[in-house]
Amino acid sequence: MEAVLTRVCVLSRTHIPNLQELPCGHFMHSTCFLTYTRYNYTCPLCCKSVGDMSVYFQMLDSLLAAERLPPEYSGRMQQVW
Numbered sequence: 001m002e003a004v005l006t007r008v009c010v011l012s013r014t015h016i017p018n019l020q021e022l023p024c025g026h027f028m029h030s031t032c033f034l035t036y037t038r039y040n041y042t043c044p045l046c047c048k049s050v051g052d053m054s055v056y057f058q059m060l061d062s063l064l065a066a067e068r069l070p071p072e073y074s075g076r077m078q079q080v081w
């Protein structure tokens with residue numbers, strides 16, 4: 001039904017690899033999401049809430065992990081499985 005929207009940031013309308021999925025199923029760059037959610041808490045397309053804080057902190061984690069991956073962090077990930 002909304003296949004056209006797959007993997008396109010709802011803000012910048014561009015395809016970029018590391019898109020984050022919003023709770024409503026739309027996609028947004030993690031950087032766009034961080035900027036956008038400073039002032040807005042609903043999806044710009046469908047107006048559903050994107051204020052799920054667990055999702056928000058997951059994005060922060062993935063952002064930090066992407067920027068810098070300290071040895072102890074990767075070690076912890078190995079222990080998970």
Ligand SMILES: [Zn+2]
Nearest residue numbers: 009012029032
């Ligand atoms: Zn974007």
Ligand SMILES: [Zn+2]
Nearest residue numbers: 024026043046
């Ligand atoms: Zn949406």
